[in-house]
Amino acid sequence: MRIILAVKMKGSFISRRDKMNSTTSSPLHFTPQEKRILDYLHQHPQAIANHSAEQLAQLTWTSAATLNRLGRKLGYKGFADFKLNAVADLKNRCLDCDSFLENFAVPEMTPEAFSQTLRNTIDQQNSRLLQACAENFRLSLDALRQTNNIDIYATGNNLPYAHIAARKLSTTGKTVQTFHYVEDDHINNITADNLSIILSRTGNNPLCLYAADLLLQMNQTVIAITGSHPSPLSLRCPLVLPFWYKSTPHPLARLIEADSLNYLFNALWFGLIQKMP
Template sequence: MRLSAVQAITPRLKPGKILDALGAMQNSLTRTAQRIAAYILHDPASVTQFSIAELSSETQTGEATIIRFCRMLGYKGFQDFKMDLAIEVATRDSSNDALLDADVQDEDDMQVIGAKLQATINNVMSETLNLLSAEALEQVVVQLRQADKVCLFGVGTSGITAEDAKAKLMRIGLRVDAATNNHFMYMQAALMKPGDVAIGISHSGISAETVKALKLAREAGATTVALTHNMGSHITQCADVVLINGNRQGELQGDSIGTKIAQLFVLDLIYALLVKFDPKVAQSIKRKTANAVNSGE
């Protein structure tokens, strides 16, 4: 029985990464596995005290299903998983979680609401660093440095992120464009070639337009990169490299600030690593582009 489209994670998740990884893969799990993941995310401390029979009863799933769920995460079984989860629960900082999970109340003033938003930003960046693969990020940077052309694809708020990244990468000399209209996305993608890099941005990973554009770019021979929160989602199926961003957010934020900060954080990290490779050249090109813009004002 397959639990999900997410492949087994090996080696096993380290304490400190378990809950973030479960949150990122949750939408790619089957309904049965989602119940297990949702229960663990909702009350991880209780799960560390449960026997497998108790978790089976609470989630209305079979014990064998729970064992398969744990093995999907790279563990030998439930006891193995529970031990690392207990370490994570014991060492995590719960102060920000309390702020994060709290909705805005009538009595909240600007300082309190500001603190809740700050907690969201801090948490989503920490979660993103937790979920990002250093090897994948390095691979993307190498590909971008060698690319003849870079295309960024995204719709809605992800399209705004794509435009922001375009401006930043152009400043340091990359031949880059961003497409946020589906027709332009498809045309750009179809005209790409080997040596080009296409980056598809979709927080959910199921944006039909962005998935199709990335698929077309891959078929044209370009190296494809997916930036998403959803492990095992449609967009990851047509990506050579997958970058996972965080999404820890409460009712306060909806899909706005947490999603936006997570995406911008990853792209700014890529930008910083590109500059780090050759800071003198990057500074020279950035000065040239800045002078060009300023001379027209």
């Protein structure tokens, strides 16, 4: 008998078609990587329509092979078949920021309760994003602990966040400087243990890309912090940390962009002070 099973992953249902008897079906068990993919697709409905298997693997810090295995586990021939069948359902789950916020605005809710509910939701989304890149975060933190000199490159609207991050990170005893372009005098005197953070929302800023190319050619440790992944910057740098960006297909992305960036720098700062004597 042909039936439809629904797999629930944190509120998201993905249909699975398979030929089996309903009396012999058993619950599906997912690996941590597969759960990460399902959770990401629930949070980013357009991702499955807008990205290839390789791109989606990068976005979820998994692999194309894992995507194909997940597709087969859900009863499809692979990722391509899963994409064709799931895209319409996933797209329908995408809410814009305004309609998302309306879910909180019940008549009996006080302004204080609304603010706290929204704060909790934002913190949860920031935490999920950080968990999705846990390995890169750990490696970045290890690299930061091993250096005494940190340079932060940023341009335009990113500069204020770079200055705030520099002031905070400098409280850990590190020497932290901010730049909006590569300065020859500084580059010529850079030390081997220097670490550079390049901040770019789009991951496509020419000055940031030039800085990344030059520093990587010098075998410097470079951490890319970007709101766009994959992007030219994220593909260049071995260490990439993401934050919510307004163009990200998530209902709260436009609202929490700045908060997400501060959350990431605060997490790095907190990780550093945990190792201080």
